Amino acid sequence: MKQKLLALINDENPKNPYNDTELASLLHTTRYEVIRLRKKYGILDYRKRRLPVLYETIKQMIEVQKHMTTADLTSRLVENGFNVSRFLVSELRETIEETLAVPEAALFSEPQYHIDRKDEMIGQHGSIEQQIKKMKAAILYPPYGLHTIVSGETGTGKSMLVDLTFKQLKREGLISSDKKIIKYNCADYANNPQLLASQLFGYVKGAFTGADSEKEGLIREADGGILFLDEIHRLSSEGQEMLFTVIDEGKYRKLGQSSKPSDINIMIIGATTENVNSSLLETFKRRIPMLIELPSLKHRTIDERFMLVARCLQCEANAIQKSICVRSECLVNLLTYPCKGNIGQLKSDIRVAVANGFLRTIEDLSDTIKLEIIDFGKSVQDGFTKDLLLESVEFYREHGITIKPGNDEVEYVDEKNIYVMPNEIFTTFKDRYERFVSQGLPMSLVDNLIYREFDYRLIKMIKTIKSKNGPFIKAYKHETAGCNPYAIQIIDGLERKVGSIDPDIKRCMFITFEDVIQKVKAEWQFINYRMTRVEKTLLMEYSIAQEVMEDLENHYGRVFPMELMGIIALYLKNNADRTEKERLVRIVVITHGDIGREIAKVVNTFLSEQILDWISIPLNLKRETYVEYVLEKIAVIEEDNLLLLVDIGSLLMLGEIIANHTEKQTKTISRVDLAIALEAAVKLKQENITLTEIYDYIKRKARVDDRKDIGKAKQGDNIIVVSCITGQGAAIGIKTYIEDNYPNITARGIKVLPIGVLGQDLEAYINEIRKHNRIIACIGAVTVQIEEVPFIKIEDIMQPNGSDMLNKIIDSTLPKLLPDNGTQVNCYYKNAIFEKVSCRNKEEAIAKIADKLCDMQYVTDAFRENVIAREKAISTHYKNGTAIPHTYSKYVIKSVIAIAKLETPIYWAENYLCDMMFLVALKDEDTKALKGLSKLINNEVTLKRIKEGNASEIISIVTNRRS
Template sequence: MQAKDKVYDMMKKMCGENVQISATELSNVLHLSRQVISHYLNRLFEQNLVQKTNSRPVYWSIKNARGIENEEITLDYKNLKTSSEDNITKINYQQETNAFSVLIGCHGSQKNIVEQCKAAVSYPPNGLPILITGESGVGKSFLAKLIYQYALEQKVISPKAPFVVLNCADYANNPELLSATLLGYKKGSFTGANNDKEGLLNQADGGYLFLDEIHRLSYANQEKLFIFMDTGKYRQLGDNEWKKSDVRFIFATTERTEEVLLETFRRRIAVHIHIQSIINRPFVERLQMLHLFYYKEAKKIQKNIVVDKHVVEALCFSKPKGNIGTLQNVIQLSCANAFTKQINQPFLNIMLEEIPNISDIKFNVTSRRLSPLRILYSKELYQVEDEEVLKVKEKFLTFFQKISQIYYENIETAKLELAIAFKKLTNYFKKHSDLLFSEQNLFIRESYLEKCRMITERYGIHCSEEALKLMYCVVLTFQDDMILKFDFYKIINFIKLVSPKANYVAMKLEEKLGAIITGTCKCLEIINTLFFQEYIIETIELQGLIVAHGNATASSIQSVANQNCGTFVFESIDMPMNISLRETVKKVNAYLEKVDTSKGVILLVDMGSLNQMYSSIKNHLSGDLLIMNNVTTAIALDVGMKMLQNTSFKYIAEQAKNIYKIGVQYFEGIAQGNNIIISCMSGLGISDKIKEIITRFINNETMDVITMDYNNLKKLIKEKNKDNFKHTKLIITTSNLPNITNILWVNVYDILDGKGERCLWEALKSEINEQKFEDLKREFIKFFSMEGIASRLTFLNPSIVINEVENVTYRYEQYYDMNLVGYIKLNLYMHIAFMIERLMTSEYHENENKIECTNKEKEFYDVSKDIFEEIEKRYHIKLSQYELSLLYDMFKNIIL
């Protein structure tokens, strides 16, 4: 199949009628460049098979797509292990209209509370008692009334069932009167009891009794009450006969229940509900409260209301002393104050001066960039989601269920599945986004879009306003606390792997939105990453960072460079003059921890003080670093374009020195602190292993171990710049070096002989003690033995044999009270390893003629027999006198 046909076929799979996609999306799916995709799309356009928009970016769609089903696609790929659409359980995201529907947050932060209340009401035979706690004014009484109304709707109580309220605080100083009020009394039972009187337990028969401020109930009255809760019986004051009543209880208190209620009483209350104060509710719910209360006032005065953004901030981001009750009073007074001044105006404009006691409200009017809130009294207040909105949410749930079943071990298939599933979700939203654009949500929309624009400009994302509005709908949907049971982190880890830059921008957007998206879950991170994938190039290998003094210098340069590059190339860190270098370095290190620095980092700075930060960030780098001083927008743009084209790191560094009249420092392992350089002609494999061994024994805070290309090392030596090696303690190579004044160097293969050991010790003696140095030498011996042995052993496992040999040499050292030097140990390691395999495969039989030997030799043979006893048993071998004599030849000059 030709490439053009592949493009067309993929469009038919991803598109239906009125569905558009970009060249970037096709590029990501088909793994072809955008230029190639655009070429074939234009050919298809000339053949009248596709059509395109005049926007930027250009969107393409199938022409005359009728008959193409715009349903879920079943992909036919090898190794694909997702469930088919037929096997996906349909999720019924229904939200019934009931008494709790008027509760702001009933599908969001208050969802669990509502579910608890429903369960308590419906539990047979007579429901469960409920205890509501929370600060004053959070809505405990309001919730109690809703519970009663819900019970009426569910017909668990009769339509005429009573709802009786008692505030226990009214009787706090007279517990006997409270007891009489609850239980009732008989005539003459106490002074003033002139007639029989029924109590509240009788009045609430068949319905609900709501006891507010229950902490004011005396312990004696608590006991009477829990006896009634257990038996359904009570006795009036002055009466010995028991009466019966069927009462459902709701209790409320602002106090800690364990401090004010008897434990026996608490145990009889099955359902405990805590209502958070208003400031702890999600931002969208606080905003809805503002809208509701101002809407009620607008209805009263028959005027539209515009609430200034600073008023919105003051009321949404401060905690009123009386919570919701106080908030409602403040809003009513602000309308009254404004009405008096603007009685002849067509609408009411609420400014900060209209807010009573505004000086007592603590908030920062410059900390958030919000929009005014507009209230239209002529429109119906949005309360319950209609059927279409519920369908949108059901689509979301289906989407997440589908992507949770993707087989993420198959990277390419998983990427394709995610892209198609997300495209279909956004296509669905395009048709239904207007459902969420109500006036009540206008404030959130404007605030969200403003922050989105800031992020897209900063990171060079060229998406349309329509696309941003589409993502706003997603954010608004996720203000509801939809509980989804699937492995979020499996998906998030996957998209971080394949789209790290898109995920980074998604997280930055989440930070920028701040309180506006309070209450959202990890779903939003997934959605935003998938959204940004279309606009961000992930193949850029180098990391770019701009750090500059000033409140917005670095971010301004970043924004221009990224926009001109058309993608996310640079991150920036602004350094206001009142911020210390230490704080800036901390931010730089935090960024480096989040990104892959193995391919190299280009750091653009504006002043000399920042140019000195290498020593503070080196431990957070896993690759090379290029620091360029006196950065300008033009320089950033030029470097960014080279990074976009994946120009080699070293070429960018060389060009920078030649083209820009600025300070350039290229750090390829030349640390600014004490260091050891390792450079092996045979490649970085050996260098990296030697580095790993040394790093295990030294303090990495005070000493750097650096691997370097051999040609670069020779080049630096030829420069004869003393600064290049002024902190270098030792150079380890695989070949001889030109003469270097005052710098120790040693050939890696001589590192274990006398001179080599002394050089290594001289370089490390300030870092490690003698015992650690001996441990380090043993690790070197094992490594070099492994390198030599691995290629020559046929049957044995080199790592296992090396451990065996290490034990042998250690026992010889212990018996003869000696320390074998490195090169002798290395020879022994190799000799003994080959000897074991030779004896395993040889059919050699020892000559019966005994060889005469000295006492010293005989002692050695006897010791060796003992040392090798375990090895002989394990490998089913026997050391001959000949093999022992060879070992003795290696030892005879060094044993005592």
């Protein structure tokens, strides 16, 4: 089988390699067997095998024609024989364009960074690219800019964002050279509105006691430019209201001025560390159209944080005119320690360390400052105790850096201490221990450093031990036949206690035991240090290591070093990590829009760890393309076991598609909210748990029932069977999607039945259905053979016009009479239809219509505030430019669905424009009206008629729609 597999891969088209399903078909085996063989023989999946030739082709094309659009580039690639998506091409293009200016020899070596680019904000082409684009758009918006609020935690760079964006626009000639920014800190006179007004607006002579002459205010000084109000949340309510006339009319009066107000043309930019919704007046917020939120340091990439560190070090090197060296262990910690004060605190912590290092150079007359762990403050040192085995810092673990004054490039220092041979562990342990102690570090910190470092070194050693040409060739070739017989006996005893030991780990353990036995016999000077962190954290492993220690001492009649117990425990820990790969689970939140990102940010912040990943499906993405978008995002996640938390039922099908197109196993839970996400993340962080275990646990906690809404077939029904490998819950998601997007299914009275392929006798189940009903189609990700029943793939039903086959099958059935009109609930009234509603944001739209419903006694006074409060918690934008805000039935007097056509579209959520609002106010007994509303909105033709019709026509349309 191996030879056949290799022969197929050697002969495949490099532009479109065989995927696992195709290989399975050619080899007459299962896809899972192909995946197993690929992993066993180190063969990459088809995307990674295609990447080199695709990368080079894109690079050549954009070198020839730099301004080619991504759409054209994708078309050219398809013409050249590649089967690629626009999303993949876009991501590769960005990577290539960033690296084209970099010498090829440096592309896959060390990160290149020029520190002197101080006129650019770090992350301008990365994590804060969108924020900078928004800032530029706000400043350039005619005629004088859009008023803006920049929010973010302390130290995230809000003022810097404004300053550097402003300078760039000037340098590029996009704004006039004489335009200026006037800055004012609102905290100065936050509690004294009179003084605040005098500073901002100025005053005339005699306006108050002491006003001996007329004075211009900051607003006049900023005329034609920007007034930057830092800490704008410190403005009192009166202070915010003072700015209303300036914002609304472009006019102001000085204190004491009785004549007509003066004209003013300014853009106001406010900066705040507080929640905008709770710290500013509602009437003030709605006057500020642009809101920009800056991410905290922990949400920036490692490379961006490295650039920040390098820039801070360069500033210090220039100030003191000395070179600064940072060892890899210190550098990694600077890139990963929790820095609550963000960039501001990072600068301060680096300055403290440099100051301590500078003192040593005065004493030893050195021109170079060599930063050590002891130089950093406690908050930074605490970060050294964390287990940070992040692949994103892999390069920095093996390289220190040197920053020289006046030099705009980072010099990397290759440190050869990252690897440790199995027979050098105790020598290395002694060197590292003595070095840490000599620095004067507290013993608790030394213990944590030793634990973290040796855990990482052993992982590196085990990962690379198969390298035939690497530093571990001796360990790889080491055979047990030549080992000390008692070392073999020790390993055999360990396997009886913990189960099988990974062969690579076993080789390393043999050599380590031989080394320690020889050193004990030679009376080598050990540290004899008890690794307390290991003892406390790896209780079971350390207990087993103690038994091994006792056996060794009894057998040889000698004292063995205490650190041996810690080393054995770490070996056993890594063995458990290797043999329990099914416990490597990743939680991914997948939602439409940015809801998932916000949930993940809250959970990750709360747990101080990146537990959740998220995929935000752009709202303007068509349904037939978002699957490819999600697959591209999933491909970069390393774990093979994924718990998917999705927002609405139709996304349940993603788990099935991901499992079918990748090597990953999936479980999916719908209707994700913050509580479910936090519960899952806490469980995963606290316990070594499998995918099935965490899925079952969350189902129990959230009372998620995969079998709800399944429905039963009645005698004589036409049936569409939806099959899923990953469980009936995913099948229910596909059922929901089909019923929403193929409205003729309901009109024809067709029943959709979801089934799970695994865990039941599928043939018996199908035969039972067919006794009294007709199965007209089967839909799924993996083909299910039902005699004389056509099979349709999930991807086909998501095409823009739907599946031709499914539409023909539906149309071939006889229509079923719908219920009589009288059974339906009438919730539409002519006086609750509003045309050309003028509003600037969704809160204003909700407030206007809710107040009218209140006046007409459809709802209570509390209805409006509760709808707005729920909207802040989760956006109610739906589809086709509509939104469906709502709240609890206890605020409803008489059921109504108000229809509001907006005069101009507004942004209901990021990247989602809304031009029609259905404000839902239903009593509990009338909620079945929602089903009719859903069908109405999903039918684009009917919705278009509603948007174009008047109130009378709309009533007629919705009445016909219900009939």
